[in-house]
Structures are given as structure tokens and as C-alpha cells.
Amino acid sequence: MSAQDTVLIVGAGPAGLSAAATVTSMGKKAVVVEKEDILGGAPIISGYAKLVPSGEWAKDAIGRMVSRVEGDGNVSVHKSSRVTQLDGEAGNFTAHLSNGEKVGAGSIVLATGFTHFDSINKPEWGFGTYEDVLTTTQMEQMVASGKIRCPSDGRVPERVAILLCVGSRDRQIGREWCSKICCTVSTNLAMEIKELSPSTDVFIYYMDIRTFGLYEDKFYWKSQEEFKTKFVKARIAEVTRSPDGRLLVKGEDTLVKRPIVIPMDLVVHAIGMDPNVLNPEIAKIFGIGLEKHGFIDRAEQYTNSQGTTRKGVYVCGAATGPEDIDSSIAQGQSAASRAVADLYGMQKVAV
Amino acid sequence: MAIHEKTLIDPDRILQHDHLVVDGVDVSGSWNTMISPRTLTDYEPDFEKIIQGYSGGENVHRCWQCGSCTNSCTMYAQNVDFNPRYWIYLIRLGLKSELLKDKDIIWQCVSCNKCTNICPKDVRPEGVMKATAHWLEENGLTPKTLSTHFDEEFTHQCLEYGRIEDTEVMMGFYKRSGQPLVQTWIIEFGKNLARHLPLGQLAKMGLNAVFRPRTKSWGRTGHVLAEYVKAQKEAAHHG
Numbered sequence: 001m002s003a004q005d006t007v008l009i010v011g012a013g014p015a016g017l018s019a020a021a022t023v024t025s026m027g028k029k030a031v032v033v034e035k036e037d038i039l040g041g042a043p044i045i046s047g048y049a050k051l052v053p054s055g056e057w058a059k060d061a062i063g064r065m066v067s068r069v070e071g072d073g074n075v076s077v078h079k080s081s082r083v084t085q086l087d088g089e090a091g092n093f094t095a096h097l098s099n100g101e102k103v104g105a106g107s108i109v110l111a112t113g114f115t116h117f118d119s120i121n122k123p124e125w126g127f128g129t130y131e132d133v134l135t136t137t138q139m140e141q142m143v144a145s146g147k148i149r150c151p152s153d154g155r156v157p158e159r160v161a162i163l164l165c166v167g168s169r170d171r172q173i174g175r176e177w178c179s180k181i182c183c184t185v186s187t188n189l190a191m192e193i194k195e196l197s198p199s200t201d202v203f204i205y206y207m208d209i210r211t212f213g214l215y216e217d218k219f220y221w222k223s224q225e226e227f228k229t230k231f232v233k234a235r236i237a238e239v240t241r242s243p244d245g246r247l248l249v250k251g252e253d254t255l256v257k258r259p260i261v262i263p264m265d266l267v268v269h270a271i272g273m274d275p276n277v278l279n280p281e282i283a284k285i286f287g288i289g290l291e292k293h294g295f296i297d298r299a300e301q302y303t304n305s306q307g308t309t310r311k312g313v314y315v316c317g318a319a320t321g322p323e324d325i326d327s328s329i330a331q332g333q334s335a336a337s338r339a340v341a342d343l344y345g346m347q348k349v350a351v
Numbered sequence: 352m353a354i355h356e357k358t359l360i361d362p363d364r365i366l367q368h369d370h371l372v373v374d375g376v377d378v379s380g381s382w383n384t385m386i387s388p389r390t391l392t393d394y395e396p397d398f399e400k401i402i403q404g405y406s407g408g409e410n411v412h413r414c415w416q417c418g419s420c421t422n423s424c425t426m427y428a429q430n431v432d433f434n435p436r437y438w439i440y441l442i443r444l445g446l447k448s449e450l451l452k453d454k455d456i457i458w459q460c461v462s463c464n465k466c467t468n469i470c471p472k473d474v475r476p477e478g479v480m481k482a483t484a485h486w487l488e489e490n491g492l493t494p495k496t497l498s499t500h501f502d503e504e505f506t507h508q509c510l511e512y513g514r515i516e517d518t519e520v521m522m523g524f525y526k527r528s529g530q531p532l533v534q535t536w537i538i539e540f541g542k543n544l545a546r547h548l549p550l551g552q553l554a555k556m557g558l559n560a561v562f563r564p565r566t567k568s569w570g571r572t573g574h575v576l577a578e579y580v581k582a583q584k585e586a587a588h589h590g
Contacts, residue, residue, distance in 0.1 A: 201396050209415075221472075225413050230396065230443060233416065255416060255440050256449060259390045 003092050003104035005029050007339045009111060010083060010282075013041020014325045015317025016111030017065040018332030019339075023109075024074040026340045031103045032069065033095075037080045039066045041113055042318075043325065049143040049192060051325060052184050053218060057144075065329075086286055090312025090342065107312045107339035110296060111332060112282055114273040114318040117167025117175070125163060125269060126239035132247055133239060133267045136162075136182065139189055148197035150265055152245070157200050157265030160193055161249050162186045163236050164206045168272035168322075177293055179272030180322040184215040186270045187223035194227045203230045203264070205251070234260060239267050273322040286313055295321045304349045306335035314339050360386055363452075395445025402442050404588040405485050407478025414439045420466035420476040426459055433459060435466055435476045438483065450483075454493050458484040489588075500528040506580075510573035513566025516559060 007023045009016050012034040023030040036045060040062045043051065048058035069075050078097055085096040086108075095103045119127035119135050126133040131152040134142070142148060150157050164186060168179040183206075190202040209231065211220040223229040236251040246263045253260045275294035276282065283290050289309040291297040296315045299307040306314040316335035317328035341347045366385040371378050402408040418436045426433040433456055441450040460480035467477045487493040495503075504523035508515045525532050544553070 203394075221413075224415070228412060230394075231415065232444065253391065255437070256391065256446065258449075261390050261392050262394060 003088075003094070004106045004343055006031055006103070006105045007336065007343070008033065008083075008093065008095055008103055008105035008108045009336075010108065011035075011041065011111035011113055011317075011319070012039040012066075012069070012077070013111060013113050013317060013328070014043065014062060014065060015113070015319070015323075015328040015332040015335075016041070016109070017062075017069050018329040019109045019111055019316060019336035020069045020075050021065070021072065022333045022336035023340055024072050026337065028074070028340050028343055030072075030075045031105065032075060032077045033081055033083055033097060033103075034077065034079050035082050039069065039077070039079070042116070046116065046137045047141045047144055048137070049140040050188070052181070052188050053215065053326075083285055090310075091345070093312065107342040108286070108314065109306075109332075109335045109339050110282070110286065110288075110308065110313065110315040110319055111317050111328075111335075112276050112278070112296070112315075112319045114275065114295075114322070115277045117179075117271040117274050119166060119269045119271055121173055122166055122170075122269075124238050125166065125236065126241075126247065126267060127269055130239070130241055130247060130267075132157075132265065133269070135166075135269045135271045136185055136189060137271065139193075139268045143189065143192045143196065146196065148193055148200060155265070156197055159264045160190075160200055160202045160266040160268060161236075161247075161262075161264040162190060162202065162204045162268045162270055163249075164204065164209075164270045165235075166269035166271050167274065169207070175272060175274070175293075177272075177322060178210060180210070180212070181324050182270040182272060183210045184212075184219050184324075186268075187211060187215075187219040187229065189268070190223050190229040191219075191227045194229070201228070201230065203232055203262075205232050205234050205236050205249070207233070207235055273318055276319065279319075286310065288313055288315075291321075293321070295319065300349070304338075306331060306338050307349070312342055361389070364389060391446060391449075395447055398445030398447060399443050401588070402479065402482050402486060405482035406587075407475065407480075408442075408482030409478070410472075410474045411439055411442055411479050411482075413472040414443060414474045415472055416440055417471060419469045419471060420474070423465040423469045425461055425463045425465060430456065430459075432456060435460075435480060439474065439476065439479055442479070442483065451492065454487050457487065458493065458496070460484070495528075497528055500524055503527060510577050511565075512563065513569035513573065514564070516563070518556065518560070519563075 006029045009019050009030055009032045012032050016032060020030040020032050038044060043058040043062045050056065051058050051061050054061060078099060081097045081099040083095045084098050087094045091106050093105045093108060095105065097103065116137055132150045148157065164182060167175055168177060168182065186204055190204060193200055193202050209220055224231060232253060233255045234251040234253045236249050238250045240248045242248050242263060246265055247267050248261050249264055249267060250261050279290055279294055279296065287310050289297040296319045297309055298320060299309050306316055308315050314335040316331035317323055338347065364387045366387055368383040371383040399412055402411055416436060421427050421434050421436040424433065424435060432453065438450060438453065457480060460477065462477055464477045467475045470476060488495060488499060501524050504520055504527055505515060508520060522532060
């Protein structure tokens, strides 16, 4: 395996798996380095339920991507390992891995993903204080388990409140971006909750609803019209507990122009996508730049779409900013094809 | 606390006391005005279903509050308190007490249907206004309209006799709606009748007034019909 025949792919989530399959389909070899001991990335590690927009279970859909790569003789996988040092330059990189091995590669694709926002950073919304305050990922796991119950005492919740923009669009905590997928994920989650627990009413507290593209009617409208999800225009100020043990969401209903204190049984934080916490380290090791929020920066958008600020190093998926799974997969293909073109010395970038 | 600027507060939240003693302390005088809190403490999520049970209200749950209805509304141009978008929101969350604050203007919808034509979600706001006005009236929250009084008298006679008698319908309608039985137009009508003296017609009217005619073999039909109408209504409104 010579460096000129090989693309190094860092991260084995939807974007990285897609990149690996693309590299081998173009007749080259891929080396995948994954820091976790399983492949599949966030959808598998965090136990997502049904994916948007296919409605397929994450373990089935992403599972297929994993088995395609694992069954590919031209892909070698290093699990539970990281790149600790990178030598050389475009066309002839050498990566040192934490498991002691060295990988020679002509080009590199970073598919290092994101980190879920940690709700502990918004203590006023009760996460970590009350057992019945959960995040969307925890709620996804509850849906996957097939039963909707309050963690505190196992009762079926009469009401669930989903709070949007937790860790997004919030200057107070330095997150000025929209995480793009939480609106759609939340409207989908509301439908899944209603399906499993028809007696539960779901309320979504929002500032705006950003179910982009075809997600508008397939998720937002459907959730509202067929599954009776109620949308309340209010940014919640605080979640507290009433003496009877239920939760109270406090805020201002901006359409009624009145303060609200409404009892709820479960409160779900629609958590946003942070830059991968390891990005500063990744930037240092690979010699690439980060954009102002801490996601991996791109050199030029139009003739070098997946290029980082370093020649021969490409990036795809949520490493570059909040991204949905479908787009991450498409970007994985895009980055891989640029990386393979590099191996042939065929890359053309307008200057 | 003392209120310095009462105009800033909804009148229904200002609590006036002539004398007020709090914890044994007499706070009468300039301290005796209190404000009830304006916080909304709960929803009534089933209220939406009740309005959906009235003809026209079926699509109220589709609303996403864009405000196209209010923007296009003929009545809103006359009175900014006439706000279909806002009422639909209150209906959806079941904020009944807020809705009832506007109960005396909701009926003013002129059914121009501009809202229904413009609504991007096909909520049919004009229908929602109609449904809401009917709900208000049926529950005694607004007085019965003249047309309701007329309908009730008309239906009553149909069920009772299997037919209607014009004079009786008019008289019953005036009685039900609290209007004088002797109207100026009736006096004019009487004068004209007297001038031409259609004896046969007058005799028939007189006989009908004394011996109330009933449709042949009407029997229990009216009773059965009334039961049916009642059941249909129950099913639609309280399903």
C-alpha cells in the first residue's frame, strides 16, 4: 500500500463512512481512523431512533453504511485510535496513530463530526437538577426503547414540552449559530412520542421554526396537523418544580404578551451541535484553520468546496458546521472524490 | 403596591377595595388597590376539539400564526381588537378566559372570506369565526341572535305540527326575541286588508288561529325528529 494509492479518513460517522466507500469505489485504498471502539458516529453512539427523513431506524440505516465499509477489502479500519502527529505534505503524508502504527496517505479527509451541546451549560432549564428534564438524544433513546415514561417515577407523561434552541442562537453562551436540524428532529420526535403514547400531549416552545426544504410539510405540518403537536411561541426563561412534583415551564408567551407558568411532566431540550470539543487539537495536528465558531474552516467555497485551509486535507459533514445526515453523506462523497483526484494529481482549483 | 398609572393595567385585573386589612394592618386609602397577577397558569388543550366540533372550525389546528387572516381582515381595518389570528391561537391552547374578553366582537365577522382565500395553511378562519360565535351563543356566553330566535320558533312549529303557520311563526319570533307584537308594518298590513276585505282568506286565517291544523298522521314523528336532531348535535359538538 503506497501513500499515492491511499486516502486517510479520520472519523467513521455518516460522512467518513461515505468517504471511505467512495474512495474504494474509485479504485483506491482507504484507511479509516476512529476514536471510538465502534463505527457509525453520533447516530450509533448516541442511540438515535428513527432518522429524518427516511424514517428508518438509525441502527439499520447507518448499520448498512458500517457493514459496507467493514466488508470492503480495500478499507482498513483502526478503532479506538487517533492521529497524534502528521508529517509530510500533500501527495505524501505520514500519520502517526495512537496505537503506534504509521499510515502513509496521499490525501486526507477529515470527518471528525460535532459534539452535542451539554445542557448543563443552561442550568436555568433544569437539566441535571430534575430527573424529568432530558435532552433530545436521551429522548431518542427512550423512543428506541418503545416506552414513554417519566424517569422520576415511571408515570406516563400527560404533557411533554420540547424546548427548541438549547445551545443554539444564544449569545449568552457563545453559540450564535442555528444548529439546523433540531427543529425537524423535534417535530419528528413529537410524532414518535404521540405514536407510542397517544394520551400524551406534546408542546414545542419555539422562537422560529426552521424545518428547511421538504422537511416543512413532511415533518412540521404533519406533526402539527396529524399528530396534534402544539406550537407555542415562547422562549422559556426557567424550568422549576411545583410542590406536586410536576415541572413548571416559565416564560413569556410572545403572542399573548403574557407571562406563563405551565405544568409539564417531561421537558426535553432540543440540544444543538457544538464544534467537536477536540477541534483545537485536530487543528494543531493537521495544521488546519478553524472558523470563528470553532468548526473546521474551508478554504474557498466554489472550486475547492471540501478543501480545508491546508492543501491535500479535505473536510466533510458536521465537522464544518451543523449538518444533517444526508448532506454529510453527500459531502463525504464530495470530499473523497477530491481526495482521490489528488492521488492522480488531477485537482484543479481556480486561484 | 399602589398603582400610580392605572391605564397601563387591564381593567379586569385591578382589584378595588373600600377597606382593606392585611395581616391586621389597615391599608385602606391610597393602598387599597391591588392587581391580580397576569400570569397564565394552564392550558385547556381539549378546547380546540370543541371548536372543531362546530361547522367551520374543523381546520383550526392547522394554524401557524402567520397573521395573513388578520392582515386581510375587513373588520380588523375597522377595529384592531378584531384579530382572528389571535383568537385562533387562544382556541388552540385553550386560553378560554382570554378569548371571552372579546366575546362581544367575534360575531362581527362579515364573512367576506378574504382570510380564507389568503390562508397558506387552509385553516379557513372565516369558518373558525362562525364556529366560535356559535359556541359562544350555544353556551349562553353571548345573547341569542335574532336569526337563532327565528330558527328556534320555526323548528318548534315544524316538530309540533309538521307544518308552519306564518302568523304564528312571526308572533312566536317577536315573543322570543322580546320585540313588540304589534309592529308598525302589521298595522299598515291590517289597514290594507280592511280596505280590500278578502273575506274568504280572513275566515281561513281566523279558523287556523282557533283550530291549529296539524299534518295528517304526524303522531310521534315530531318527537322522533327532535330526538334525532339532538343526537346529531351532541355527536358533533361533544363527540
